[in-house]
Amino acid sequence: MDRLIYTSLTAMRSAQSRQAATANNLANAQTPGFRGDVAEAQALWVRGDGLESRAVASEEVIGADMRAGVVMETGRDLDVAMQGDALLVVQADNGEEAYTRRGDLQLSQSGLLTNGEGQPVLGAQGPITLPPADKVMIDSSGRISIVPVGGDPAQPQEVDHLRLVTATGSKIIKGLDGLFRIRGGGILPDDPDARLLTGHIEGSNVSATATLVQMIEASRSWDTQLKLISSARDMDSAAADLMRLPE
Amino acid sequence: MSSGALHVARTGLDAQNMKMQVIANNLANVNTTGFKRDRASFETLAYQIVNTAGSPTSAENKYATGLNLGTGVQVKGTARIETQGTLNTTGNGLDVAIEGAGYFQILMPDGQTAYTRAGDFSLSAEGTIVTGNGLPIQPQIQVPEGATSVSIGADGTVTAQLAGQTDPTELGKIETARFVNPAGLQALGNNLLAQTASSGVAQVGAPGSEGRGSLRGGALEASNVNVVEELVDMIETQRAYEVNSKMIQAADEMLKNASQQL
Numbered sequence: 001m002d003r004l005i006y007t008s009l010t011a012m013r014s015a016q017s018r019q020a021a022t023a024n025n026l027a028n029a030q031t032p033g034f035r036g037d038v039a040e041a042q043a044l045w046v047r048g049d050g051l052e053s054r055a056v057a058s059e060e061v062i063g064a065d066m067r068a069g070v071v072m073e074t075g076r077d078l079d080v081a082m083q084g085d086a087l088l089v090v091q092a093d094n095g096e097e098a099y100t101r102r103g104d105l106q107l108s109q110s111g112l113l114t115n116g117e118g119q120p121v122l123g124a125q126g127p128i129t130l131p132p133a134d135k136v137m138i139d140s141s142g143r144i145s146i147v148p149v150g151g152d153p154a155q156p157q158e159v160d161h162l163r164l165v166t167a168t169g170s171k172i173i174k175g176l177d178g179l180f181r182i183r184g185g186g187i188l189p190d191d192p193d194a195r196l197l198t199g200h201i202e203g204s205n206v207s208a209t210a211t212l213v214q215m216i217e218a219s220r221s222w223d224t225q226l227k228l229i230s231s232a233r234d235m236d237s238a239a240a241d242l243m244r245l246p247e
Numbered sequence: 248m249s250s251g252a253l254h255v256a257r258t259g260l261d262a263q264n265m266k267m268q269v270i271a272n273n274l275a276n277v278n279t280t281g282f283k284r285d286r287a288s289f290e291t292l293a294y295q296i297v298n299t300a301g302s303p304t305s306a307e308n309k310y311a312t313g314l315n316l317g318t319g320v321q322v323k324g325t326a327r328i329e330t331q332g333t334l335n336t337t338g339n340g341l342d343v344a345i346e347g348a349g350y351f352q353i354l355m356p357d358g359q360t361a362y363t364r365a366g367d368f369s370l371s372a373e374g375t376i377v378t379g380n381g382l383p384i385q386p387q388i389q390v391p392e393g394a395t396s397v398s399i400g401a402d403g404t405v406t407a408q409l410a411g412q413t414d415p416t417e418l419g420k421i422e423t424a425r426f427v428n429p430a431g432l433q434a435l436g437n438n439l440l441a442q443t444a445s446s447g448v449a450q451v452g453a454p455g456s457e458g459r460g461s462l463r464g465g466a467l468e469a470s471n472v473n474v475v476e477e478l479v480d481m482i483e484t485q486r487a488y489e490v491n492s493k494m495i496q497a498a499d500e501m502l503k504n505a506s507q508q509l
Contacts, residue, residue, distance in 0.1 A: 027259030
């Protein structure tokens with residue numbers, strides 16, 4: 001039988017992976033700060049003896065779509081939406097510095113400031129811990145001030161600042177925990193010009209319509225490959241018929 | 248036979264369904280005194296490595312980026328949004344609203360203290376100030392028989408006019424509790440909340456002191472649910488549910504064609 005079916009098989013596998021990536025984007029269409037994954041197929045040429053006529057498809061996640069998501073007003077003091085290309089610095093589970101667009105900050109009982117996924121947010125001296133306060137305020141450059149319990153609301157005290165970085169010019173990739181890191185390691189310098197919007201939250205940047213179109217594309221690509229495999233089968237059986245001895 | 252896309256889309260349906268339940272509960276409690284709306288918070292599930300970047304594809308070639316596929320979404324938790332509800336004047340002397348942070352302390356039948364923002368109090372047969380469910384507030388305040396015009400002051404002082412006396416008599420003081428992380432309180436139903444490890448320990452004191460809100464007698468705090476906001480959330484959730492079910496349909500269609508044509 002023709003080797004065509006193996007080439008088609010790689011394309012079907014690729015369509016299936018792409019469909020899984022698309023499903024993940026759709027499922028996270030309401031996750032704050034989520035960045036959609038961009039999956040693309042690449043041709044891998046099969047080299048060897050004879051005519052180089054085969055390129056198998058290999059599906060790869062090229063990176064994340066870094067377009068901004070829709071910013072919604074929530075009025076909550078601890079919700080921050082990063083503006084422009086700014087990213088918030090958080091601590092990943094392995095202690096490394098990593099970056100996120102997710103800004104629905106939470107305050108734990110011990111006063112540790114984390115983002116919505118529970119990763120500690122980093123300040124000037126590592127993870128930020130806030131003392132008990134009547135009010136916590138974050139300004140547009142990330143400075144955190146508090147009104148201590150029983151303190152004068154007119155005289156807030158500055159306690160720390162959220163670290164903001166800008167990835168422009170550096171290649172960042174999304175890790176298995178959904179956080180961004182510089183490809184090949186390293187850390188980004190703090191960006192004093194980065195700004196955020198308090199009382200707002202950035203949603204996911206997944207566009208449902210665009211993703212539905214990708215879904216249909218992946219389905220059709222799958223169906224086309226199916227057609228190729230069944231054509232290969234027809235050709236094979238026709239060839240087998242030719243060889244059959246007349247009865 | 249399994250398809251990743253089918254299962255990933257299922258996590259999306261589950262999460263949207265759960266969010267819808269949160270919205271339904273908010274809407275159902277739109278007229279509940281002192282109710283605080285919940286917001287469902289989503290998080291991505293782990294990514295799984297299919298191909299590692301840099302791993303060889305053949306003797307000469309390497310994957311440039313690799314393939315990490317996400318496995319979906321889940322609702323990480325619900326956050327109670329603690330904004331102030333509207334204050335409605337009722338004129339009823341035993342109705343009281345908290346303006347600012349704090350909770351009334353309620354004695355549960357099992358001896359534990361629960362917390363509430365609902366100040367629609369009434370009198371028990373014995374003259375104790377109790378919640379709508381008949382649970383006494385802490386510290387207990389006894390209103391003597393024949394007392395007229397009970398009123399509650401901004402600092403929690405409860406006074407009443409007793410028969411045969413010209414000046415109002417002080418009956419006791421309502422104290423309120425505040426928490427470092429009020430969002431960490433656990434909802435018990437019946438408008439009651441319980442202290443947890445994440446809320447921190449109750450800091451009890453007079454209303455209006457140390458960051459505790461002051462009391463407003465003759466008024467009730469309405470829920471902080473904004474119906475329009477919930478309806479918009481509802482539509483958004485419904486649409487997200489729809490696209491995820493479309494995804495399931497598409498993945499199913501792919502598998503169906505494969506099993507029919509091959």
